[in-house]
Amino acid sequence: MGEALRIGTRGSQLALWQARWVQQSILEQWPGTTVELVIVKTQGDKILDVPLAQVGGKGLFVKEIEEALLDGRIDLAVHSMKDMPAALPEGLHIAAVPLRENPLDALISLRHASLADLPQGARVGTSSLRRGAQLLHQRPDLTIDPLRGNVDTRLKKLETTELDAIVLAAAGLTRLGLADRITAHIAPDIMLPAVGQGALCIEARNNDGATKQLLAALDHRPTHVAITAERAFLHRLEGGCQIPLAGHATLENDQLQLTGLVAELDGSRMVRATNRGAPDQAAALGRQLAETLLHRGAGEILERLQAHAR
Structure with missing residues (x-):
């Protein structure tokens, strides 16, 4: 570790909120530590017009950050846990998992109070195959429309297109101070969350004992x-x-x-x-x-x- 502890993160509004939360948590536990953010652009940030399932799936938002961690450009990485592939690269490990935010999915609609209230044939925006399949299991009449982009972009599409509703993770909306936009939380018996949804992943190198020790206090x-x-x-x-x-x-x-x-x-x-x-x-x-x-x-x-x- 150099003089400053370097946190690797994507540059989206939500990713930066998460990285800054980790930064502040480290400073609270270890006053006097210098902690800086290093923004790394990932493949998932560059491809915005194609559903994730068509361009490689999990790993699209973490690979470049993990490469920066492995070659020493950063000392730790902060990810959304649900973006993490099942297997980590050799030499890296999950050093800490902080307290989880609400893991549920959230329905956002301008006119309808719940999933059950959506009219026959309603259009619901999501690019998640998991969400789409569970929506169709409950309501085969729905039309699922692809929806990519950051949280703000998706919320704007609800306002500017003919979508009747969109589905987003409640955790992201809450972290960004947008919980008031949630129309209804979707119960897990209706829509089971993604693996890791609502949790953060703090990743570090296996051979970096100092960073591992520093991050232990953030683990829940x-x-x-x-x-x-x-x-x-x-x-x-x-x-x-x-x-x-x-x-x-x-x-x-x-x-x-x-x-x-x-x-x-x-x-x-x-x-x-x-x-x-x-x-x-x-x-x-x-x-x-x-x-x-x-x-x-x-x-x-x-x-x-x-x-x-x-």
Whole structure:
């Protein structure tokens, strides 16, 4: 580590909010530390007119930042956990997972109070296959319109196009002070969140003991345990943005509960299950849930979707 601790981040408004939150948290824990932000442009920031599922999926928002971390241009990286691929590059690890924000998805509409209130054939904006599949599972009549861009861009499209509603992560809206734009939170039995949704990932080099020690104070054990289960589930299913896959874990009273699902793109079929266990078995719990889904038919869905992606 040099004289200043360098945090790598994307340049979007939300990414900068997250990086500044980590910066401030480090300064509170370690007064006198010099912490600066280094903005790194990722492939996902450059391709804005194509759905993520068509241009490579997970990793599009982290690869260049991880390269900067590996070659020493930055000392740590702050990502949205849901952007993280299931496997990390050799030499890097998740050093801390702070307290999770609201993990749910949020419906934003100018005229309708809830998902159930949307009229027949309503147009809903989202480029997430996970969100689209679960919306269509509940409401096969809906039309799903692709929607890319940062939070402000998506909110403006709701106002300037014929969309009846859009779906965004509640966490991003809350962090940006836009929680008042949320029309309704979508319950997880209707729309299960993405793996890691609402959580931050602070990534560092394996051989950087000083940074690892500094970041330990930012780690929130219940969130980290839940994320470990979710990411083990994701890893076993080799999930990316090309697959409608969801997974969400909670840790309460020292009991870990993980729910996961895999769906057809059109929502016509959904395989869903819940597993419970001890927090020190988080990774095993995630793998076990993945196996349960595979045996119940998720394997057929995944094979077909992966073949189609190729």
